[in-house]
Every structure is written in C-alpha cells, then in structure tokens.
Amino acid sequence: MTNSNMPGTSAVLLAAGAGTRLGLGPKALLPFRGLSLVEIIGLVLLDGGCNEVVVVLGAGADRVQASTNLDHFITVVNPRWQSGMGSSLLCGVVATNPNNHLLVALVDQPGITAGMVRRLREGHRPGRVTAAAYRDAGGVLRRGHPLLIDVTLRAAACESVTGDAGARSFLSSNPGLIDLVDCTDQSTGEDVDTREKMHLLA
Numbered sequence: 524m525t526n527s528n529m530p531g532t533s534a535v536l537l538a539a540g541a542g543t544r545l546g547l548g549p550k551a552l553l554p555f556r557g558l559s560l561v562e563i564i565g566l567v568l569l570d571g572g573c574n575e576v577v578v579v580l581g582a583g584a585d586r587v588q589a590s591t592n593l594d595h596f597i598t599v600v601n602p603r604w605q606s607g608m609g610s611s612l613l614c615g616v617v618a619t620n621p622n623n624h625l626l627v628a629l630v631d632q633p634g635i636t637a638g639m640v641r642r643l644r645e646g647h648r649p650g651r652v653t654a655a656a657y658r659d660a661g662g663v664l665r666r667g668h669p670l671l672i673d674v675t676l677r678a679a680a681c682e683s684v685t686g687d688a689g690a691r692s693f694l695s696s697n698p699g700l701i702d703l704v705d706c707t708d709q710s711t712g713e714d715v716d717t718r719e720k721m722h723l724l725a
Contacts, residue, residue: 533626536577536630539601551587552586575620577598577615582604627668627672639710647673651702656704
C-alpha cells in the first residue's frame with residue numbers, strides 16, 4: 524500500500540529542441556512505435572508510475588501540438604527554448620506539483636522504459652538524486668537520464684540551472700548526493716542526436 528503522505532513523482536519531459544543536428548525538424552515528432560516520440564515517452568513515464576507528466580515544447584510547438592495527442596499530459600511552451608535546456612527545465616518545473624519529487628527525462632532518449640522509471644522510483648532514497656546509469660564499452664557505469672531529484676532538493680537544483688546545462692551544475696557540485704541505478708539491461712541510454720543514431724527508433 525502506498526503511503527498517502529509520501530511525495531509522488533512529477534515528470535518533466537524536455538521536448539523543446541529543434542533537432543538541428545539531426546535535421547528532421549523537432550525531435551518530438553520523430554515516428555516511434557506507431558506514434559511520435561513525445562507521445563510514446565510521455566506514456567512510458569505515466570506507465571512507470573509518475574503522477575503527472577509535464578511536456579515542455581518549444582521549436583515547432585504549434586506543429587507538435589497539431590500533430591500529436593498530448594491530452595494525457597500537461598503541456599507548456601517555452602518561449603525561450605533557443606536559450607537552451609535550462610530554461611525549458613525551469614518552464615516545466617513551474618507547472619509541476621511542488622510537493623512531488625522531480626523526474627527529468629529527454630524526448631530524444633527512445634530507450635527509456637516504464638521498468639526504468641519504476642526502478643528509479645523504487646530505489647530512490649530521501650534527500651538524494653537517483654540517476655539512471657549505463658555501462659560503457661569498458662564496463663564503467665556512466666550517469667545518464669532520466670534522473671529523479673528529491674522534493675527537498677528541487678529548489679537548489681533549479682537555482683543552479685543555466686543555459687543548456689539543465690541541472691548539470693547542481694549534480695557536478697553535489698556528487699555525494701547522487702545514487703546511480705544500473706539500467707544497462709533496459710537501454711544503452713543513447714540519445715537520437717545524429718542521423719547515425721536513427722537506428723534507435725527502429
């Protein structure tokens with residue numbers, strides 16, 4: 524039974540980028556499993572136990588909204604999306620329940636699964652950041668996304684956000700707060716950021 528006094532989890536799905544390196548328009552609209560990336564990943568986050576999913580749009584927002592069904596999610600548009608991921612993260616955080624933990628996910632990471640989201644939520648410890656991690660070719664565990672920020676750390680993480688770094692500055696300054704959860708059995712953790720990575724959508 525879930526303790527009703529325990530914080531829930533609000534997911535912020537960053538989907539505002541133009542996908543310039545990929546050159547195929549907004550990544551949110553890339554076809555995946557019969558829908559679009561933004562729809563599939565949003566549904567995965569809900570299936571993984573997130574109480575709400577805030578989708579942050581930016582580049583081509585009107586086109587994305589007209590071409591997808593985002594009714595299951597809270598949708599916000601970042602007018603400053605060109606300034607980088609940081610402003611999109613802050614834009615999304617404002618729309619979430621402030622009493623929930625914060626899960627940050629990227630729309631160009633098609634390998635995310637509901638099992639990964641559940642693993643992060645179930646492995647989370649109070650006052651910590653819980654991050655999905657993936658083993659590289661040498662077997663070294665590398666931090667990636669998604670990551671779950673404890674409700675008590677939300678304000679500090681957001682205060683550190685600048686430019687395209689998202690919460691990276693906060694994470695770099697507080698390595699002792701981060702717990703890595705091995706998700707190598709679920710995904711490689713790769714992003715679809717170049718044409719060579721399109722195979723991830725197969």
